[in-house]
Amino acid sequence: KAGVTQTPRYLIKTRGQQVTLSCSPISGHRSVSWYQQTPGQGLQFLFEYFSETQRNKGNFPGRFSGRQFSNSRSEMNVSTLELGDSALYLCASSFLTGGAGNTEAFFGQGTRLTVV
């Protein structure tokens, strides 16, 4: 079956702009989590959605937001981009609620965002 699909794969934006990233989970998976990955920082949890509801949120400013649609697809939005937002943004889906928490999470290839 198809894996987790993230679009676009690469994105270059200018400071102050906003960006929307998309994630299509594995069919049947209802939980989608988002992570920011920067060199040497591991994966930083952004938020997790289950059945269109945000179930948990990491320690990121309000410029980072997300949503989930009825078909479980999720989008993440970053407004007023800063240079420090340059990172690989990963989406993970899992069957049960809890994101990557106690059930296996399947990651997409990520969206590489560069802010200039």
Place this chain on the structure above:
Amino acid sequence: GENVEQHPSTLSVQEGDSAVIKCTYSDSASNYFPWYKQELGKGPQLIIDIRSNVGEKKDQRIAVTLNKTAKHFSLHITETQPEDSAVYFCAASLGDSNYQLIWGAGTKLIIKP
């Protein structure tokens, strides 16, 4: 806040030798400890996990050990092969919530031919 420390940040071993990556977690309520492997250009992939009621788990050439008293857990890879070259991440659940993982910073494993 809670954190997971992972060491070393880079590990270079000869093909065929063993590799060990260690993690320490701070949340005594953590009960789930997965290990993920990330190859270049790909997202992380689960390779093995362990729960707090088990001290050791093996899957072919990989094994994970957990010491709850010391809040340590380790990944052991034996008979390393070139395809083991990747970045490895450990993680620990935030409490027993099922909802969130705290991740280590990653270890870049290099297998020398």
